Amino acid sequence: MPSVQIIPRDQHPISRQQLSRAALNVLYGLHKAGFEAFLVGGCLRDILSGREPKDFDVATDATPEQVNRLFKRSRIIGRRFQIVHVRFGREVIEVSTFRAMNTDDNPDKQQHHAHEETGLVLRDNTWGSIEEDALRRDFTINALYYNIADFSLHDFTGSMQDINDQVIHLIGDAQTRYREDPVRMLRAARFAAKLDFHIDPATADPIPELAELLLQVPAARLFDEVLKLFLSGHARASYEQLQQLNLFRFLFPETQQALEGEQGQIWETMLLAAMDNTDRRLEADKPVTPAFIYAVLLWPVIQQRLGGYLSSGLPPAQALHKAATRALNQQIQHTAIPRRFSTVMREMWELQFRLDKRAGRRADALMEHPRFRAAYDFLLLREQAGEINPGLGDWWTRYQEEDETGRRDMITQLGNQGGTGKRRRRRRPRKPKAEG
Numbered sequence: 238m239p240s241v242q243i244i245p246r247d248q249h250p251i252s253r254q255q256l257s258r259a260a261l262n263v264l265y266g267l268h269k270a271g272f273e274a275f276l277v278g279g280c281l282r283d284i285l286s287g288r289e290p291k292d293f294d295v296a297t298d299a300t301p302e303q304v305n306r307l308f309k310r311s312r313i314i315g316r317r318f319q320i321v322h323v324r325f326g327r328e329v330i331e332v333s334t335f336r337a338m339n340t341d342d343n344p345d346k347q348q349h350h351a352h353e354e355t356g357l358v359l360r361d362n363t364w365g366s367i368e369e370d371a372l373r374r375d376f377t378i379n380a381l382y383y384n385i386a387d388f389s390l391h392d393f394t395g396s397m398q399d400i401n402d403q404v405i406h407l408i409g410d411a412q413t414r415y416r417e418d419p420v421r422m423l424r425a426a427r428f429a430a431k432l433d434f435h436i437d438p439a440t441a442d443p444i445p446e447l448a449e450l451l452l453q454v455p456a457a458r459l460f461d462e463v464l465k466l467f468l469s470g471h472a473r474a475s476y477e478q479l480q481q482l483n484l485f486r487f488l489f490p491e492t493q494q495a496l497e498g499e500q501g502q503i504w505e506t507m508l509l510a511a512m513d514n515t516d517r518r519l520e521a522d523k524p525v526t527p528a529f530i531y532a533v534l535l536w537p538v539i540q541q542r543l544g545g546y547l548s549s550g551l552p553p554a555q556a557l558h559k560a561a562t563r564a565l566n567q568q569i570q571h572t573a574i575p576r577r578f579s580t581v582m583r584e585m586w587e588l589q590f591r592l593d594k595r596a597g598r599r600a601d602a603l604m605e606h607p608r609f610r611a612a613y614d615f616l617l618l619r620e621q622a623g624e625i626n627p628g629l630g631d632w633w634t635r636y637q638e639e640d641e642t643g644r645r646d647m648i649t650q651l652g653n654q655g656g657t658g659k660r661r662r663r664r665r666p667r668k669p670k671a672e673g
Contacts, residue, residue: 241368244390244397251284251383251390259325260293263308263332264385270307272299273367275391276383278374285381285400286432295332296370296382304332336373337365368393375414375421376428376440377406405429407440415443419450423462426482430466430474445483452487456573463488463572467530470519472512491567495537500624504537507622514614528581529611531574533618538564539586540624553590561586581608588612589619593629595651600636600644613637 253261260276267274274297280290297304301313304321311323311332321332365373367382371393374380378400382391390397399406405428407414407421415421422444429436451459466475479485486493495504511533518525539560546556561583568574574582585608592603592612603609617630636647 240393242392242397244392246388249285249390251281251388253388255284255290256280257293257328257330259323259328259330260295261385262325263295263323263330266307267295267297267299267304267332268385270299272297272303274385275367276385277381278379281381281383281390282378282396282400282432285397286403288432293330295330296335296367297332298335298364298367299332300334300364301332304334334364335367335370337363338369338372367391372408374408375418375424377408378428378432378434380408403432403434405432405434405436405440407437411440411443412447415447415450419447419454420458420462422448422451422482422484423459423466423479426478426484427462427466427469427471427475430471430478431469433474441482448483448487451484452571456569456571459488459571460573460575464527467512468515468519468525468527470516472515472530473509476508476512488572489534489568490571491538491541491564492534495541498541500537500540503622503624507536507618507624508533510618510621514618526578526581526611528578528585529615531578532582532585532611532615535564535568535582536586536615536619538567554587557586557590581611584608585612585615589616592616592633595632595636596648600648604637 256276260280264274264276274295276293277296278294280293283290299307301319301321304323305311305313308321308323310325311321313319313321318333320334323330323332371380371382371391374394377394377396379396380392380394381396381400382393383389384391394408395406405425407425425436425440425444428434466472466479469475476485479488492504495501496508511530515525515530539557542560542563543556546559547553551559565574565579565582584606588603588606588608589612595603606612613630613633616633619625620627620630632647636644639647
């Protein structure tokens with residue numbers, strides 16, 4: 238077992254004032270009931286690296302059932318890893334029981350622990366000591382423990398030194414730990430992007446070779462990981478880490494194929510612009526949606542498929558529908574996309590072919606579409622990347638800024654220039670006059 242370095246309160250900067258009231262309620266509740274109670278993981282790492290913590294996790298020697306009985310608004314979740322969610326208003330505190338090391342002489346191993354032949358952990362609910370729990374965590378920067386009993390920090394893996402050095406170290410043998418849970422590779426990339434830390438070579442070097450292990454991970458779980466990578470305020474840095482570590486192609490294989498094609502530079506410019514835009518919106522506390530970033534990520538795939546369907550003689554609307562369906566069906570084999578997002582994505586893609594049709598009352602009708610704003614932003618990205626010629630985006634920008642008279646003048650001017658998108662009325666054939 239590792240030797241622990243106990244850092245007393247007067248030798249570290251973490252204060253209870255930096256912790257949420259909900260987290261303190263859970264910690265004190267466990268402590269008063271006679272259990273050990275520690276704040277653990279990312280919240281401590283963030284405080285020590287000068288960032289505001291968002292999620293507070295608690296580790297304890299109480300079993301999930303004991304925690305559940307102790308807090309009224311709590312429930313046990315998970316089968317693979319049982320934990321307890323304790324709710325205080327909108328805030329949820331995640332409470333986990335100290336887990337044991339995976340050893341052959343553990344009498345509970347067969348009942349509570351299961352591996353696939355590849356090394357992937359299928360179930361792990363064997364309880365242990367805090368020392369074992371520290372070694373079971375993924376990275377040293379996430380393995381600090383804050384003891385509510387005396388406000389000391391417990392460091393089992395050199396966590397404080399690695400946080401100070403801004404380095405990401407995997408705990409244990411990299412090959413074994415990545416095979417146990419391949420998502421750890423994505424977490425290494427995400428932490429490096431989020432914290433601007435560098436990944437230790439012993440932790441980074443095996444990743445490109447083992448990246449295909451992500452194909453074993455359920456698509457729903459990878460969808461959640463993609464959201465953490467691209468919708469947490471560090472999308473561009475995450476993308477760069479994923480490419481550097483050979484991970485992106487196992488999340489978005491057809492997009493990667495397009496990036497390696499003739500128009501690859503255009504597509505990557507568009508992706509990076511979308512990620513920069515997402516990061517800026519999050520920094521300004523503006524809403525973001527997975528539908529937008531996914532729509533951009535799959536747009537190169539849509540465009541590649543669309544050309545083939547159009548050349549076969551399909552009308553544009555039908556060709557787009559088939560291209561979108563095929564792209565989505567292929568993607569959900571790697572990362573799930575809930576229908577509430579895929580429906581929005583389809584609407585955004587469809588509007589790209591309608592935004593040029595502005596004559597008459599069409600411009601006003603398009604602006605009333607619930608996806609207009611997202612489709613307009615999408616159009617600007619396409620122009621910015623050089624996929625299409627500029628001009629249409631500027632027209633829509635001005636149209637939104639004009640009053641009713643100004644908009645009417647713009648439509649009139651558009652008609653004088655040839656009326657983009659203006660349909661000709663079909664004349665009905667005249668019925669022959671009745672004889673007699």
